[in-house]
Amino acid sequence: MSQLDPDGPTARRSPLDAIAAGDDVAGRKEAVRRAVRRARSAAPEARRLAADGARAARALALVDELLAPGSVIACYLSTAEEPGTLGLVESLRAGGHRVLAPVLGGLPDGRPRHDVAWAWYEGPEALAPGLWSIPDPTGEALPARALAQADLVLVPALGVGLDGSRVGAGGGWYDRALRHVRPGTPCWALVNDDEVADRMPREPHDRPVDGIITSTRAVATPGP
Template sequence: MSDDLRKRQLRRDAIARRKTVTRQERDAAAAALAEHIVPLLDLVGVQAGTSGVMSAPHGRGHRPPTVAAYVSMGSEIPMRPLLSLLLDRGLRVLVPRLGSGLDVGWALLPDMASLHGVTCEGTGMAQRPDEPDTQTLGPAALGDADLIIVPALAVDAHGVRLGRGGGWYDRALTYRRGGVPVVAVCWPWECMADDLPRQSHDIPVDWVVTPQGAQRL
């Protein structure tokens, strides 16, 4: 089986398994995920159990540390509890902002109330994550991030991540600063014992976090 065919099969299998997860299991997973991210906040200069604004690491001045995360949708583990935790700790939080057409970028998330649903023209249906009503920033805004949290359908022991196939995060991650850790979020059964297919443009992640805990890769 070719790498492309194997990736498609892995995606189908992952989505089929996710559809068996109950709402109660999703809610419990969301709460556990937020707890497991707390120790990783040390990587961006925020100590577990503290709140408020702190200086950014790596000589980035006196602005709050910045975390680039995402707003979940569909079968993904709900991210709102984690986003709320990040905001409560005084972090700057960036989330994807697709804008119009194929434009992609980031937006500052000032608070949870600013998130709103986005419907695709002609369908009246939400086909992308909620977005904040703030300025759309370009792809280079990811260079401000001190920690990057991305979704995954599977991750192997080498940090190879399986996404949904659009390659958006692989392109986005080219803008991160050197040494900034990337954390993939997935379900426990999506941590693969076997190697995933890897292509030249794939950017490995440094950590994987599931509702059962965090693991450095």
């Protein structure tokens, strides 16, 4: 049986619908970011952990449905207030999949890293605090084109629209990274239920996502 939401991409009213509406695209994006960060920081830890577990279960079910054993999955490594992925990537690895994770920290000589890079996730013991305390894999850094190996990409977001529109953190890292994804490779966003709206403000460089995973549903979108 399909793991996708049987109701399809039907809107469930979100507080972000009103915030995301309007003509000032840059201003609306910032308003979405502020609202979501404020809500995430106020969420009780127990609620966050419960949502993380349910969302990971839905993501794993989707992986089982879409991918063959031993596939490559690119996935972000979460901070404390983001939709959690640290348990998810460990489950993926334990299930025989290979996981590519972003490398966001500095270069070996101490200079900051501005390019897109990836590394293989090799377990929680092979992580170190990176930029903004985001976990960084400590293995060999791979170039941006390594993303072409991925059969599925799981991306972070601060808000996602049911039309596939996505608001990220604002640094443009995934806009640059996703240029290297193989054509046809699905890209899904992991968010909380109240971070899904009808649509998000979108600029020409924004790459839409193909689906949304929350703790209660997995919804395919129209995609790019």
